[in-house]
Amino acid sequence: MNKILQIILWIITIVAIVVVLSFVNKSQKSRVFDAEQVRVNIDYETENRFVDEDGVKSYVFNVKDTTNKLLGDFDVLNIEQKISGNSAIKDAQVYKTIDGKIIVNVKQRRPIARVFTRNESYYIDEYGSLMPLSNNYTSRVVVISGILNEPFASRYKFNYQNLPDSLSSKTLLDDLFILTNYIDKSSFWKAQIEQVYVNKDLDLELIPKVGNHKIVLGGVDNLDNKFSRLMVFYKKALPKTGWNEYSEINLKFKNQIVCTKIYN
Template identity: 40%
Template sequence: MLKKINWRAILFGFLWLISLSGLITLMSFIEIKKSALKCKDVKVLLPGQFNFIERDEVDRILMENGGAMLGKDLNDINIHKLENALKANPFIEFAKVYADMTGVIHVQIRQREPVLRVVNMANLHFYIDGNGNKIPLSDNYTAKVLVASGLIEEDFSGRVDTLKTKMARDLFRTALFIRSDTLWDNQIEQLFVDLKGDIEMVPRVGGHKIILGSADSLQIKFRNLLVFYKKAIPKVGWDTYKTINLKYANQIVCEKNIIDSTKITIDINKQIADSTITETQN
């Protein structure tokens, strides 16, 4: 008994074969046309608010790794070598190089964006970018970001690297949180690690320091600080307290800015519940 012929499968296979042949022919045509093209122009796209690397530096990297490209056959230009050379720069996070069918070479670059400048115990300076990588300072540009100093053991070899210590990761998380909120980004100007290993924050407004402790429960700690700013500061003024301690759960412990350093404890739970503030003298 003869089997029924699956004409649908045969037709599908035939169409697939035609499509594949057409694709191969098109790719061959493109390669032939590309081989006859010469580089007419090099267009560099270097967006971003940071200027760690400028167009002159990009042109220098391209020249060192590709020579004078204008008028050169596209097939003689090693695109991958140019890309890798750009990616080797510590200030470049992403680089893509490609040539179009008109003979123009396009160079797309994305610079690293720092969120924190660190001064460690050995007085080594470096940035931490938005991906949590350590990067060196730049001779071309100084980023206006938070500065962290004090008891910071995180080392830096001068090359792009990941964070090795918990303290450095806590500082990075804190800087990201502050940067994400306009209020705190405007209010907090410096981080400091004290001898106890606590993160302290230096505000732009007010003569106090804010003891954060670690980067745990950042949302709760900053929410409590906001309640304190809204409810307590209008009553006592910005310069009443020497320290505002956020380390403890659901409370803020404040130290008055007077000779006897009287301590005040404020119960945050009640503040949040009924929008009132009570102070108890220790």
């Protein structure tokens, strides 16, 4: 008897929920759209400002929509797709609330490096994908320049964190992502390294913010070892000699640091 009663109660509860949801859905569809009820939440934790509230709202509605358009006329999935089509946006979630609001939650992509080739410039984001520049905002990240011929149009579809082996020998961008991602994950090196330069031998050189020297890294092999040696040199040698004693610090050679002095 108790089991039968429990089943009946469950059925009544389910029916009640369906009725309430149906009522809410019908109420939403017949509600007149109010532009003031659109709420936009943008993830600004990374301090990037590629998109703003007005820009996001332009994907949700236009001037015509503010005159006697019903809330039910807005397709949230379609709005999400429009917003996600913005190259600066990583993810967009759109939904309607019971009280008639349209909520838009946006997460921006986070660049970790800016590439300058002979003819163009673009970003590499934290996931290894290429990202075009924005007219709204310029991100302060490590700059990559030098002997580079990596056109955005033929490279942007690749994710350099998961680049196929068949392509890895055809581009420097996978190595540049590995290096800048390593720098990005260290608060010290992120604050210290200003630029990565690709020289004529395709060696990677680092230009620090402090000091007049350049750091010849070579390739991206053994990064832990190379940066550990550099850190020891920074802590033990440079405080004694001064930050402007050397023009070059070379880490290419195994377990060695080869320095070139500045001669006046």
